[in-house]
Amino acid sequence: MIIEALEVVFLFSTALMMAYLIRHYVFTLTVLRRTKKARANVAADAKYEPTVSILIPARDEEQVIGRLLQRMTELTYPRNKLQVITIDDASSDSTRQIAEEFSKRYSFIEVLHRDKKNGGKGKASAMNSGLERSTGEIVLCFDADYYPQTDIVEKLVKEFVDPAVGAVQGRPVVLNEAQNVVTRLVTLERIGGYRVDQEARDNLGLIPQFGGTVGGFRRSVMEKLGGFDVSMLTEDTDLTFQVYLAGFKVRYVGDAECYEEAVDNLKAYWRQRHRWARGHMQVCFKHTSRVLRSKKLNTKEKIDGLLLLHIYFVPVLTLISFFVGLSLILSESSQLVNALWLFVPVSFYSLVGNFAPFFEIGIGAYLDGRTRIQWLIPLLLFAYWYNILICTKALLDIFAAKMFGKSQSDWAKTRHLGNGNHYIVN
Amino acid sequence: MIQNLTSIIAILIVTTPILILIMFLPALLELKKPKDGGPRMIMGSIPTVNMRLVRVIPIVNMEDEQKFDRSLIQTLTRIIEALPSLEV
Numbered sequence: 001m002i003i004e005a006l007e008v009v010f011l012f013s014t015a016l017m018m019a020y021l022i023r024h025y026v027f028t029l030t031v032l033r034r035t036k037k038a039r040a041n042v043a044a045d046a047k048y049e050p051t052v053s054i055l056i057p058a059r060d061e062e063q064v065i066g067r068l069l070q071r072m073t074e075l076t077y078p079r080n081k082l083q084v085i086t087i088d089d090a091s092s093d094s095t096r097q098i099a100e101e102f103s104k105r106y107s108f109i110e111v112l113h114r115d116k117k118n119g120g121k122g123k124a125s126a127m128n129s130g131l132e133r134s135t136g137e138i139v140l141c142f143d144a145d146y147y148p149q150t151d152i153v154e155k156l157v158k159e160f161v162d163p164a165v166g167a168v169q170g171r172p173v174v175l176n177e178a179q180n181v182v183t184r185l186v187t188l189e190r191i192g193g194y195r196v197d198q199e200a201r202d203n204l205g206l207i208p209q210f211g212g213t214v215g216g217f218r219r220s221v222m223e224k225l226g227g228f229d230v231s232m233l234t235e236d237t238d239l240t241f242q243v244y245l246a247g248f249k250v251r252y253v254g255d256a257e258c259y260e261e262a263v264d265n266l267k268a269y270w271r272q273r274h275r276w277a278r279g280h281m282q283v284c285f286k287h288t289s290r291v292l293r294s295k296k297l298n299t300k301e302k303i304d305g306l307l308l309l310h311i312y313f314v315p316v317l318t319l320i321s322f323f324v325g326l327s328l329i330l331s332e333s334s335q336l337v338n339a340l341w342l343f344v345p346v347s348f349y350s351l352v353g354n355f356a357p358f359f360e361i362g363i364g365a366y367l368d369g370r371t372r373i374q375w376l377i378p379l380l381l382f383a384y385w386y387n388i389l390i391c392t393k394a395l396l397d398i399f400a401a402k403m404f405g406k407s408q409s410d411w412a413k414t415r416h417l418g419n420g421n422h423y424i425v426n
Numbered sequence: 427m428i429q430n431l432t433s434i435i436a437i438l439i440v441t442t443p444i445l446i447l448i449m450f451l452p453a454l455l456e457l458k459k460p461k462d463g464g465p466r467m468i469m470g471s472i473p474t475v476n477m478r479l480v481r482v483i484p485i486v487n488m489e490d491e492q493k494f495d496r497s498l499i500q501t502l503t504r505i506i507e508a509l510p511s512l513e514v
Contacts, residue, residue, distance in 0.1 A: 149468060173465060173466055173468050174464065174465060175465050176465070177463065177464030177465045177466075178460065178463035178464050178465070181457060184457075184463075184464070187464060187465075257468040258468075259465065259468065368466060370462055370464075370466065371462075372456060372460075372461045372462035373456075373462050373464070375452035375453055375455065375456040376453045376456055376457070377453075378449050378450050378452070378453050379450070379453045420465065
């Protein structure tokens with residue numbers, strides 16, 4: 001009885017990982033073939049220049065905020081239609097002072113200060129405050145460590161010509177890539193995630209994800225949704241599904257690029273990915289049944305939505321299937337074990353996840369014209385094993401929080417040091 | 427059976443390090459001597475702007491030099507016009 005149950009678990013987990021394998025390969029081939037879904041050509045050549053508000057949530061970002069605000073003054077979008085709001089969220093350093101210096105010199109830059117009593121309650125809460133102050137028809141957001149192209153506003157905003165578009169997402173590019181092996185591996189992950197994954201999901205009419213930065217949304221849609229959900233650690237993923245469930249779309253704009261500062265050590269990597277995993281799992285629990293029942297999503301959007309929602313469970317599944325497989329081998333009574341010709345490769349495949357994401361990253365680097373960085377791809381195996389631990393811990397933390405009622409939405413922010421500044425000459 | 431197991435283990439002990447080395451050697455080489463350490467240059471990033479500035483500055487300087495030349499000539503012309511004629 002136990003053996004049969006373990007066999008079912010093993011086969012189910014293997015089948016699920018096969019689904020993700022197929023998904024990754026489909027995405028990679030789509031981007032390689034440059035297959036683009038024909039979009040409704042809505043006033044493509046009209047001069048569309050709505051008012052735009054840019055929100056910059058910042059907490060203890062004195063090392064980087066000045067760089068970004070200086071960049072805001074160099075944007076090519078008409079200044080009379082631009083509003084930049086720095087949300088100083090109870091910073092304990094000189095973030096506020098730096099932002100206020102810019103605010104004094106430039107009338108389109110404002111500072112919203114949240115004190116310790118009202119602030120420090122998470123990025124979603126800070127963003128909602130900024131949203132209340134903002135006036136633009138379109139609201140864009142940049143994290144404080146980002147450094148965009150000067151024409152990024154035009155590139156992102158033009159997608160909103162289509163009234164079906166509720167949110168847009170651009171492409172982050174790691175600025176401090178050369179710093180160490182951690183930043184180089186993060187760069188590889190970003191290449192796979194944006195150059196291939198997001199691009200393919202947009203091309204195929206699936207669900208590109210709004211990432212919370214280098215992107216934005218339509219104010220009217222946001223008002224309809226009631227703002228960001230402050231109980232979510234990953235309010236951006238939550239917003240993605242809220243937008244689709246409300247009948248709108250998210251567009252990925254691959255040529256709207258922006259530098260970002262990647263985490264540069266394993267501890268920071270753990271903290272960041274742990275937050276992402278936990279937040280994403282929260283969103284999964286919240287939206288899975290809604291996605292299944294939704295009449296606003298078509299079949300392929302539902303399938304992709306479900307795969308996207310559960311993606312952070314895949315590393316946990318890898319761990320489970322490894323131990324289950326090992327148990328089946330040691331039990332000596334499993335019928336599966338007798339089919340060694342199938343069992344061995346399937347077991348090995350379960351141990352290392354699957355190589356499709358690595359293929360995706362390799363192709364992404366190739367499309368970026370960067371072949372040398374592909375040499376580092378085998379090192380992602382260690383990153384994957386690290387992520388197995390991270391995602392498993394995240395899941396356990398969610399269960400513990402449910403049982404003991406601990407708050408999950410604290411601003412577990414990444415510390416930014418302005419690394420990579422030497423690539424940006426003042 | 428035990429002999430087979432021993433053989434398998436022996437083969438694994440010998441081949442596994444070789445396989446690992448083959449798999450990770452390119453990565454180690456790239457980390458040791460990076461040929462492409464990044465970051466990827468994005469359109470509209472500062473380095474591109476800097477390149478444009480480098481091209482623009484000489485032109486600006488040339489224009490400034492021309493302006494200087496013209497004003498100098500104009501000044502000299504006015505001086506010469508003001509001087510009494512030395513022709514006899």
